[in-house]
Amino acid sequence: MEIVRTVHEMQTYSDEVRAQGSIxxxxxxxxxxxEGHLSLVxxxxxxxxxxxxxIFVNPTQFGPGEDLSTYPRDxxxxxHLLEKENADVxxxxxxxxxxxxxxxxxxYVHKLTQGLCGADRPGHFEGVALVVAxxxxxxxxxxxxxxxxxxxxxxxxxxMVTDLNFDVEIVTCPVVRERDGLAMSSRNMYLTSDExxxxxxxxxxxxxxxxxxxxxxxxxxxxxxxMRTMIQSKNPVKIDYVSAVDPDTLExxxxxxxxxxxxxAVRFGKARLVDNRLVEP
Amino acid sequence: MEIVRTVHEMQTYSDEVRAQGSIxxxxxxxxxxxEGHLSLVxxxxxxxxxxxxxIFVNPTQFGPGEDLSTYPRDxxxxxHLLEKENADVxxxxxxxxxxxxxxxxxxYVHKLTQGLCGADRPGHFEGVALVVAxxxxxxxxxxxxxxxxxxxxxxxxxxMVTDLNFDVEIVTCPVVRERDGLAMSSRNMYLTSDExxxxxxxxxxxxxxxxxxxxxxxxxxxxxxxMRTMIQSKNPVKIDYVSAVDPDTLExxxxxxxxxxxxxAVRFGKARLVDNRLVEP
Numbered sequence: 184m185e186i187v188r189t190v191h192e193m194q195t196y197s198d199e200v201r202a203q204g205s206i207x208x209x210x211x212x213x214x215x216x217x218e219g220h221l222s223l224v225x226x227x228x229x230x231x232x233x234x235x236x237x238i239f240v241n242p243t244q245f246g247p248g249e250d251l252s253t254y255p256r257d258x259x260x261x262x263h264l265l266e267k268e269n270a271d272v273x274x275x276x277x278x279x280x281x282x283x284x285x286x287x288x289x290x291y292v293h294k295l296t297q298g299l300c301g302a303d304r305p306g307h308f309e310g311v312a313l314v315v316a317x318x319x320x321x322x323x324x325x326x327x328x329x330x331x332x333x334x335x336x337x338x339x340x341x342x343m344v345t346d347l348n349f350d351v352e353i354v355t356c357p358v359v360r361e362r363d364g365l366a367m368s369s370r371n372m373y374l375t376s377d378e379x380x381x382x383x384x385x386x387x388x389x390x391x392x393x394x395x396x397x398x399x400x401x402x403x404x405x406x407x408x409x410m411r412t413m414i415q416s417k418n419p420v421k422i423d424y425v426s427a428v429d430p431d432t433l434e435x436x437x438x439x440x441x442x443x444x445x446x447x448a449v450r451f452g453k454a455r456l457v458d459n460r461l462v463e464p
Numbered sequence: 465m466e467i468v469r470t471v472h473e474m475q476t477y478s479d480e481v482r483a484q485g486s487i488x489x490x491x492x493x494x495x496x497x498x499e500g501h502l503s504l505v506x507x508x509x510x511x512x513x514x515x516x517x518x519i520f521v522n523p524t525q526f527g528p529g530e531d532l533s534t535y536p537r538d539x540x541x542x543x544h545l546l547e548k549e550n551a552d553v554x555x556x557x558x559x560x561x562x563x564x565x566x567x568x569x570x571x572y573v574h575k576l577t578q579g580l581c582g583a584d585r586p587g588h589f590e591g592v593a594l595v596v597a598x599x600x601x602x603x604x605x606x607x608x609x610x611x612x613x614x615x616x617x618x619x620x621x622x623x624m625v626t627d628l629n630f631d632v633e634i635v636t637c638p639v640v641r642e643r644d645g646l647a648m649s650s651r652n653m654y655l656t657s658d659e660x661x662x663x664x665x666x667x668x669x670x671x672x673x674x675x676x677x678x679x680x681x682x683x684x685x686x687x688x689x690x691m692r693t694m695i696q697s698k699n700p701v702k703i704d705y706v707s708a709v710d711p712d713t714l715e716x717x718x719x720x721x722x723x724x725x726x727x728x729a730v731r732f733g734k735a736r737l738v739d740n741r742l743v744e745p
Contacts, residue, residue, distance in 0.1 A: 194631045198631075201479075201482070202483050202485065286627040287573055287574045287576065287623050288573050288593075288627035289571070289572045289573075291569070291570045291572060292570075293569075294568055295568065312569075313627075313628075317627075320628055320629040320631060323631070342568050343569045346569035346594075347571070347597050347598055347601055348471055348475075348597075348598045348601040349601050350479075
């Protein structure tokens with residue numbers, strides 16, 4: 184496994200392997216890898232000849248007051264895990280390599296970034312779109328792999344890729360969960376053991392919502408109220424949102440008429456946790 | 465010479481020639497080719513193995529009330545001219561191929577787009593950045609060639625390419641002029657013969673400014689006033705701007721201390737004409 188640290192070296196490597204006819208797959212991460220990330224790497228290992236995992240804690244997607252400085256890092260462990268998964272390359276650039284000067288260029292995806300996490304984290308998806316555009320131009324993958332836990336993120340990236348004609352296939356992989364259903368996230372490490380137990384309610388509320396819909400409930404208010412009540416009973420610091428949205432437009436639905444994305448963002452302790460579930464009535 | 469009309473066909477072609485080790489050069493145009501464009505094609509012919517000329521009148525860079533519907537087109541003549549220059553490919557997509565739906569993604573380059581033409585043509589450079597980002601992802605050239613007549617455009621594109629890590633070299637080629645010094649432009653065809661004669665004052669005012677600077681004039685006001693007086697004497701419909709800016713930041717300079725870009729935008733008849741000159745004191 185190679186560790187590549189500069190943009191130029193990465194672009195040269197990618198040109199070479201592409202010229203040899205290899206199919207390349209990119210798994211963009213911020214490191215501190217867990218089973219969720221590794222599921223993406225395994226999928227990439229199946230779908231591509233060359234698997235490139237980027238590890239870069241991207242400053243431009245953190246807002247002021249967010250957890251950039253405390254975001255967990257463990258490069259040595261990441262290397263070890265990726266070796267076991269037979270990844271080919273870790274792309275691990277310095278911040279000064281990715282942003283030699285502050286970017287004057289913004290990539291803004293309208294509409295899809297307005298609701299859900301976009302409302303609570305202004306500028307977040309601009310930072311995500313910017314760094315993913317950069318990574319796609321640096322790594323030039325045939326395929327890029329994202330987790331469904333960050334459903335809005337993959338929707339924003341898909342749209343950017345379509346609109347800007349990036350020649351890459353975006354593959355979205357299922358949420359990977361702990362035994363009690365909590366979606367895996369690097370931010371789970373912020374939780375105390377008590378918070379960690381209570382946080383399982385996110386997935387439980389999504390399962391309950393699915394059950395209600397499958398049983399015929401068609402009132403969005405009834406479903407969201409039930410979810411909110413369940414979550415509230417576990418005393419979170421704050422519920423950022425509990426929403427039912429159209430999975431394509433991410434706009435709130437007023438009734439259950441087709442597939443619906445149920446999505447939650449809740450703060451337990453120092454962690455802001457997100458989860459979601461796509462439900463077909 | 466091949467004519468390619470779809471995004472997919474163009475991407476496939478580019479992957480193939482790149483895999484064969486060919487260096488590819490893109491000359492992006494809106495067609496109605498003149499010697500200015502052809503100078504870019506000739507430079508590309510020197511610098512690249514495969515020369516791809518895109519011909520696409522990009523609707524997103526025209527504002528309401530601008531000349532999108534009347535913009536001159538002559539595809540047959542363009543093909544003929546490009547055959548003579550030994551271009552390899554014309555990429556000539558349909559609007560519906562480039563924009564199957566309106567783009568939700570905006571590419572916005574701050575600061576550089578605020579002054580000069582950016583002030584008079586709101587949204588213009590967003591449209592330019594968007595279509596160039598798309599073309600770079602569709603044609604995947606090693607090099608792309610732009611004319612210095614649209615100095616602000618090439619500055620915006622250079623910055624976008626740097627910020628988003630597009631793996632392409634931007635080559636800026638000198639302004640090509642008519643015998644009387646008028647910068648070549650597809651929009652010159654809007655001019656009546658009388659307007660055409662008077663329009664030569666743009667370049668004359670730039671030459672006069674250079675002469676003043678070379679003779680030691682250091683007052684920006686004195687230089688710009690002299691240029692304005694010269695242009696005004698030819699009764700234009702409107703002077704959009706006569707400016708002296710830093711060639712890197714495009715911000716107005718307050719004195720002549722180093723290289724300065726003198727830039728003008730003036731309306732004669734139905735044509736909005738731009739020109740510029742980089743002067744070293």
